[in-house]
Amino acid sequence: MNADIVVAGSGIAASAAMLYLRQSGYSVIQIAPPEKASEKIGETLSCSANRIIKELGIWELFLSRKYLIHDTVFSAWENSSLTRQSRFSAGEGSNWSIDRRDFEDFLRSHANHSHQRRLLNKIQNCSENVDGLSLELDDHTVIQARFVIDCSGRSAVIGRRFSQRHRVDNMICYYNFIKQSDTEIEPTVGIMIEAVAYGWWYSAVLPDNRMIISLYTYPDLVPQHLNRDLKAWLSVVDQAPLTSRRVESAGYLVQEAPVAVDAGMLIQEDISGRHWVAAGDALVSLDPLSSHGMTQALWSGCRAAEACIKSINGDYSAIDQFRQTMSLAIKAYQTELLQKYRSVQRYAEEPFWKRRGSLIFPMEKAPGKAGT
Numbered sequence: 297m298n299a300d301i302v303v304a305g306s307g308i309a310a311s312a313a314m315l316y317l318r319q320s321g322y323s324v325i326q327i328a329p330p331e332k333a334s335e336k337i338g339e340t341l342s343c344s345a346n347r348i349i350k351e352l353g354i355w356e357l358f359l360s361r362k363y364l365i366h367d368t369v370f371s372a373w374e375n376s377s378l379t380r381q382s383r384f385s386a387g388e389g390s391n392w393s394i395d396r397r398d399f400e401d402f403l404r405s406h407a408n409h410s411h412q413r414r415l416l417n418k419i420q421n422c423s424e425n426v427d428g429l430s431l432e433l434d435d436h437t438v439i440q441a442r443f444v445i446d447c448s449g450r451s452a453v454i455g456r457r458f459s460q461r462h463r464v465d466n467m468i469c470y471y472n473f474i475k476q477s478d479t480e481i482e483p484t485v486g487i488m489i490e491a492v493a494y495g496w497w498y499s500a501v502l503p504d505n506r507m508i509i510s511l512y513t514y515p516d517l518v519p520q521h522l523n524r525d526l527k528a529w530l531s532v533v534d535q536a537p538l539t540s541r542r543v544e545s546a547g548y549l550v551q552e553a554p555v556a557v558d559a560g561m562l563i564q565e566d567i568s569g570r571h572w573v574a575a576g577d578a579l580v581s582l583d584p585l586s587s588h589g590m591t592q593a594l595w596s597g598c599r600a601a602e603a604c605i606k607s608i609n610g611d612y613s614a615i616d617q618f619r620q621t622m623s624l625a626i627k628a629y630q631t632e633l634l635q636k637y638r639s640v641q642r643y644a645e646e647p648f649w650k651r652r653g654s655l656i657f658p659m660e661k662a663p664g665k666a667g668t
């Protein structure tokens with residue numbers, strides 16, 4: 297089977313790329329396993345995403361989803377008292393609390409177009425030849441593509457084949473979606489971030505009135521098997537005075553042990569080649585503290601698709617430009633992230649904060665020519 301372009305994945309980066317490719321006229325095959333039924337974490341969408349959603353031509357449709365506006369952040373970071381900040385940005389508009397599954401389904405449903413086929417498979421292997429990339433799927437089908445956009449998330453199925461993937465850290469996230477038992481109480485909408493000795497907590501009310509509570513820490517700093525032990529989890533929640541008070545005072549109940557997910561940062565050394573480019577988490581998985589992962593996925597999905605079209609037409613400068621922009625953005629992000637963690641002086645001697653304040657990022661390669 298042949299295609300001009302293969303998009304690997306069906307997450308946010310892949311949908312952005314597919315939406316961008318709608319008008320391209322090229323034959324596109326999207327390859328990704330069926331979406332999982334389980335709930336995904338990540339519901340704060342930064343205002344920087346607004347202009348990308350507009351660029352993709354689905355802004356009015358996005359507004360009709362009726363997600364919550366999230367312009368208030370309550371934070372106990374540098375000190376233990378809660379401060380309230382407005383996050384509204386006049387230039388970019390509002391931040392959002394989205395229903396994550398609904399948002400991904402919404403993007404997918406608008407990303408379908410007539411030149412596209414969807415294969416419900418995993419890519420297992422790939423190799424380069426003069427005409428592009430040859431992809432082997434889990435059912436042994438072989439697809440020949442002139443160009444591949446790797447939006448396969450943390451698994452980075454194409455990028456990993458051609459360059460090194462660096463793990464920066466092994467931070468972990470434990471989270472619960474919790475329900476309100478006392479619905480008479482109007483919960484305070486907004487994000488709350490609370491630094492504690494062993495990590496930081498994030499909580500937010502979702503569009504369906506559930507609350508998410510999540511703890512970012514290292515596995516060795518909390519009780520073993522926390523994700524299977526409700527009693528231990530309740531005691532860890534109790535050690536976060538502001539988060540536990542928020543849960544209790546708004547009438548929510550923690551009734552299950554948390555889900556655990558990898559929240560460590562991963563950086564792809566090379567983000568493109570002569571016949572491929574990475575986008576979203578396949579390119580870089582950010583620290584969730586920034587709440588920029590989905591925005592990065594939307595933006596890089598678009599720019600990768602743009603660079604792919606130009607590249608197929610013989611103009612490789614767009615790939616080089618994409619690499620340079622990403623390289624500068626990652627450097628700026630690193631500086632900002634370290635400053636943010638180092639600003640928590642009250643816990644400076646605690647292992648979590650020592651580790652976060654001294655994260656070592658891999659040396660990035662100077663941006664080179666596409667195909668080198």
Ligand SMILES: Cc1cc2nc3c(=O)[nH]c(=O)nc-3n(C[C@H](O)[C@H](O)[C@H](O)COP(=O)(O)OP(=O)(O)OC[C@H]3O[C@@H](n4cnc5c(N)ncnc54)[C@H](O)[C@@H]3O)c2cc1C
Nearest residue numbers: 305306307308309338339340418419448449576577589590
């Ligand atoms: C704990 C946590 C909290 C977060 N919170 C937020 C938040 O509040 N706000 C925010 O903006 N970001 C957040 N993020 C980040 C955000 O979720 C990700 O950056 C974003 O989902 C990346 O989208 P993606 O499309 O690149 O990857 P994914 O959503 O991971 O999609 C990858 C796709 O590739 C497919 N795939 C995998 N392997 C293969 C293969 N071999 N062949 C073909 N397809 C394959 C998968 O099935 C999937 O469809 C959070 C992340 C974590 C870990």
